[in-house]
Amino acid sequence: MALVDRLNALLRRVPAWLLYILGAGYAAWYFWLGLSNQLGPEPINTLLRAYGLISLKLIIAGLAITPLRKWTKINLLKFRRAIGVTAFFFLLAHLAVFALLDVQSLSRVWTEVVKRPYVTIGMAGLLLLLPLAVTSNNLSLRKMGGAAWRKLHKLVYPAAILGGVHYVWLIKGWQTKPLVYLAIILILLAARIKWKRNQKRSQVTA
Numbered sequence: 358m359a360l361v362d363r364l365n366a367l368l369r370r371v372p373a374w375l376l377y378i379l380g381a382g383y384a385a386w387y388f389w390l391g392l393s394n395q396l397g398p399e400p401i402n403t404l405l406r407a408y409g410l411i412s413l414k415l416i417i418a419g420l421a422i423t424p425l426r427k428w429t430k431i432n433l434l435k436f437r438r439a440i441g442v443t444a445f446f447f448l449l450a451h452l453a454v455f456a457l458l459d460v461q462s463l464s465r466v467w468t469e470v471v472k473r474p475y476v477t478i479g480m481a482g483l484l485l486l487l488p489l490a491v492t493s494n495n496l497s498l499r500k501m502g503g504a505a506w507r508k509l510h511k512l513v514y515p516a517a518i519l520g521g522v523h524y525v526w527l528i529k530g531w532q533t534k535p536l537v538y539l540a541i542i543l544i545l546l547a548a549r550i551k552w553k554r555n556q557k558r559s560q561v562t563a
Contacts, residue, residue, distance in 0.1 A: 380443035415444035475526035482519035
């Protein structure tokens with residue numbers, strides 16, 4: 358426990374805004390790799406998938422903060438908002454690469470959304486995360502009230518599932534990596550459901 362306490366004390370000294378700088382730096386660096394022909398024979402596709410995957414990883418990281426605190430006592434709550442906003446930033450970058458560099462037409466984006474189910478699912482996940490990104494600030498929290506704000510931000514749960522399904526569907530064939538990501542999302546959400554049920558039972562028996 359002493360080690361966890363020291364780690365938590367160290368984490369309290371790390372500013373959350375550092376994640377924004379790291380995220381922007383990583384996105385710019387990867388974009389530069391594409392411009393300088395260092396992403397292989399299909400740089401646009403590689404850049405598109407890289408931005409999408411880092412967004413999914415960050416969403417999973419945000420979902421894992423509460424279980425991590427419950428199971429290990431490591432407290433990363435101060436970073437959850439920054440992780441969520443950075444995840445949405447990469448999701449927007451993923452969409453921008455798709456719209457401007459891949460299909461190269463905003464009208465074709467709508468065509469792809471209607472035509473391809475995995476694009477439909479991905480866009481649905483983005484739209485679910487949009488109000489979360491807009492309200493990820495103290496002003497929105499005060500105006501909405503804590504209960505309503507927390508209820509709205511539970512939209513991250515279905516958005517995470519849609520993101521996982523989008524990744525599975527995007528990769529041709531049943532490859533292991535996308536299925537692992539989707540399984541992790543489902544396990545994290547199942548753990549939350551179990552905790553909620555246990556809390557209700559405790560309240561009833563109390």
